[in-house]
Amino acid sequence: MILDAHTHIEGLPGCTWKDPPEDILRLMDEADIARAVVMTYVDAPGDFGAYDPVGYVAEAVAKWPDRLIGFARMDPTKGEAAVRAFTKAVREYGFRGLKLHPFGYRAPPDGAETVALLEAAAALKVPALFHCGDEDYTTPLQLGRAAAKVPAATVIFGHMGGYFHVREAIRVAKAHPNVVLETSASPYPDLIRLAVRELGPERVLFASDGPGCDPKLEVKKVLLADLERPELELVLGRNLERLVGKAP
Amino acid sequence: MRAVDLHAPFGASLHGHPVTRRDMLRGMDRLGIAVSALVPQKPPGYRLGPATRAALAAAARHPDRFRAWARVDPWQPGAAAELAEALDRGACGLFLHPLEELFPVNDPRLDPLLGLCGARRVPAMVAGGHVRYSTAWQIGELAARHPGVTIVATSGGQINISGIALGEAETMLAEHANVLMETSGIYREDFIEDMAKRFGAGRILFGSGAPPYDKALELHRGLWAHLPELDRARILAGNAERLLKLPRRE
Numbered sequence: 001m002i003l004d005a006h007t008h009i010e011g012l013p014g015c016t017w018k019d020p021p022e023d024i025l026r027l028m029d030e031a032d033i034a035r036a037v038v039m040t041y042v043d044a045p046g047d048f049g050a051y052d053p054v055g056y057v058a059e060a061v062a063k064w065p066d067r068l069i070g071f072a073r074m075d076p077t078k079g080e081a082a083v084r085a086f087t088k089a090v091r092e093y094g095f096r097g098l099k100l101h102p103f104g105y106r107a108p109p110d111g112a113e114t115v116a117l118l119e120a121a122a123a124l125k126v127p128a129l130f131h132c133g134d135e136d137y138t139t140p141l142q143l144g145r146a147a148a149k150v151p152a153a154t155v156i157f158g159h160m161g162g163y164f165h166v167r168e169a170i171r172v173a174k175a176h177p178n179v180v181l182e183t184s185a186s187p188y189p190d191l192i193r194l195a196v197r198e199l200g201p202e203r204v205l206f207a208s209d210g211p212g213c214d215p216k217l218e219v220k221k222v223l224l225a226d227l228e229r230p231e232l233e234l235v236l237g238r239n240l241e242r243l244v245g246k247a248p
Numbered sequence: 249m250r251a252v253d254l255h256a257p258f259g260a261s262l263h264g265h266p267v268t269r270r271d272m273l274r275g276m277d278r279l280g281i282a283v284s285a286l287v288p289q290k291p292p293g294y295r296l297g298p299a300t301r302a303a304l305a306a307a308a309r310h311p312d313r314f315r316a317w318a319r320v321d322p323w324q325p326g327a328a329a330e331l332a333e334a335l336d337r338g339a340c341g342l343f344l345h346p347l348e349e350l351f352p353v354n355d356p357r358l359d360p361l362l363g364l365c366g367a368r369r370v371p372a373m374v375a376g377g378h379v380r381y382s383t384a385w386q387i388g389e390l391a392a393r394h395p396g397v398t399i400v401a402t403s404g405g406q407i408n409i410s411g412i413a414l415g416e417a418e419t420m421l422a423e424h425a426n427v428l429m430e431t432s433g434i435y436r437e438d439f440i441e442d443m444a445k446r447f448g449a450g451r452i453l454f455g456s457g458a459p460p461y462d463k464a465l466e467l468h469r470g471l472w473a474h475l476p477e478l479d480r481a482r483i484l485a486g487n488a489e490r491l492l493k494l495p496r497r498e
Contacts, residue, residue, distance in 0.1 A: 017411075103410050133409040162409040163433070185409050187433045189462050212411065212436040217472055221465050 003237040003244075004028065004036035004215060006129060006158050006184045006207035011056045012048060017041050021060040023211045025067060031216035034237070035247055037129075037207070038068045039099040043075035045085050054085060058093040066247045071097040071129060075105045076113040083120050090124045096244040097121070097156075098128040102137035109137060110145035122152040127243045129182065130155060132169060133162030140165050144172035147179050154243060156205065158182045166191045170198050180239070184209035189224035192235075201231035205239050249481055251467060252488035255373065255402055255432050255455025256284035258316075259302050260291040265459035269306050273313065275463050282485070283312075285455075285492060287343050287373075288319040296321050297330055304337050315492050317343035317373060320361060322351055328360045340492050341370040346381035353382040354389040362394040371398040371491055373430070377407035377417075384413060384420035391424040398491065402455060404429040404439060414439055421447050428491075431469050431483070432457030440483075441474050449479035453487045 007028075009021045021038065028036055038060060040053040054072055061070040072089040074082045089095040098121045102109050109130065121128045130143050140161050147155040160181040161169030166188060173179040173195075181195050184207035195204050206222050208215035222235060253276070258267050267289070276284055286306060288299035296319045303316035318334030320327045320342060331342055342365050346353040353374050365372050374390075376382045384405040391399050405420050405427075406413035414436065420427055421443060431440055432455045444452055456466040470484045488494075 016415075101410075103412075131410065135408070135410050135412075138410075159409050163407050185435060187461055187465060189465060209436075212438050214437040214469075214472060214474075217437060217465070217468055220468055221462075224462055224464055 001237045002031070002033045002206065002219060003240040004033050004208050004210065005156065005182050005205040005240045007036045007038050007210045007215070008041055008212070009038045009057065009060055010041045012040070012042055012051050012053070015041065017212070019211050021064065021068065025064065027210050027215045028067065031219050033215055033219070035067055035069055036210070037071050037097065037240070037244070039071040039073045041073075043073055043101065043105055045078050045081050046075060054089050054093070057095070058089070061094065069244050070095040071099045073099040073101065074117055076100065076111070076117050077105050077107050079113055082113070083116055086117060087120055087124065090126055095126070097126045100128060101131040103131065103135040106137065109143050110149055114146060115149050118146060118150040118153045118155070122150055127154040127156055129158050131159065132157035132165070133159050134164045140169040140172040144176055144179070147176045151178050153178060155179050156182050158207065159185050159209070160191070160195065162186055170195050173199050173203060179203070180205055182207040183222060183235075184218060185213050187221070189221050192222060192225040193227065196225070196227055196231055196235065201227070201234040202239055204235050206236045249471060250485040251279070251281045251454060251470070252485040252492070252494070253281050253284040253456045253463075254400065254453045254488045254491070255430055255457050256286050257289045257457065257459055258286035258306065259289050259299050261289040262292050262294070263290070263460070267459065269309070273310070276313065279464055279467055281463075281467070283315065283494060285315040285317055285340055285488070287317050290345070290348050300330075300334050300339065304334065304339060307338065315340040317341055319343045319345065321349045322355070322357050322361060323349065328364055331361055331364055335364070335368050335370060339370075341365065342372040344372060345375040347375060347378040350381070352380065352386055354386040358390065359393065362390065362397050366394060366396045371400055373400040373402065376401035376405040377403045377413060384416040387427060388420045388424050391427045395426055398426055398428060400428045400430050400453065400491075402430045402432055402457060404431065404434045404443070407433055407435060409435055411435060418443065418446070421451060428453060428487070430455040432466055433461045434469065437469060437473060440469065444473070444475050444479055444483070449475065449482045450487055452483045453491065454484045
């Protein structure tokens, strides 16, 4: 069974990347993906008029509880309001994780406000997925500092370092046992294989970053990594299921 | 579906991924790639002239399977002469790697090289999407100075995993009809699909960039694109056949 650790839905009026849940569900079906983590592109809490990003994800998950898993994408610079909103998302709406995209809100990942959210995630026993690429505030060395500050948090490096920081992501993950790598969008099957060899198959998660990235192609990428069957089963689904639980 | 790889790194490699003729043919046959346009890799000795000559020799040996780009370092004296010689020997166009050779692609020092491409009616392909060296804005400025030269931006001119360069890459295509986009390592497959719908599949070409990318993965970007079969056929082979002036097939 394939589980996707990173996909998007978005309902913000006027957003260039407006992606209703039906889009990712269609691509999941094409790729034989059973369940997927969904999150918005916009950070909450924010000033979006009547639009509520957390509510949008909550509605989608409520409609497709056996297919979609909610992660709350938060803006730590909103301080206590972000922690409250995130905690509510998990406790009241059943969200199973936190998403952070520091390049968007321009704050260092090991700053006090982000650490507060990571501590909340750890207390709620849900993972935190960071965008981990080549941009300011998102490189593996920077995220590693956040992971070190909250060793009780499971920190997922989304995109496993992007285009130019993948080997660095693997080194940082080796140094921090609470870090796992996620495969979406980074175009190197050979580095997925290296990550599995260096970290163990339990610490690498399949993800697509769909619908922008094609989930079927992203699955193909993992298959091209030439993993052993037990490793593949872990990477393609069991690892994420361990982190987010089985479908209701 | 027939495939022509517009961007096939070849030869000795400073970065530890050499590709021999045999490697290339084996990889092509495994995946059903009919023709590859060899891009000389930066060799351990840093000298691009011999690397280009090796690619040209491979192309001469397998004229039905290979073409070869001429890779030139515009910092080197005699760069234009080196390009001219390579074109005389059958190079299909000019390949530029602004990041590896450390020059902004819109630097005026490139003008004699692009002028030669224009005079010889050959394209230029730029390793695109590198901050400070080959962003879509920079490729666009180069294209504006040389409107008669077809310029291919690898990776669609955008390799940013946040997606923040998608908009500028789209603007590059909108404002410069002489720019085409190649798909190696590109961020987001819906970008390929959206650009095909907006500008036509004729502006998009398959290239693997492998190594360091993975040839099979890159081929499947085009094979599995959510586009009509005719568009995918153009992206995978038809556009490159026209650009490289490959012989018409019966």
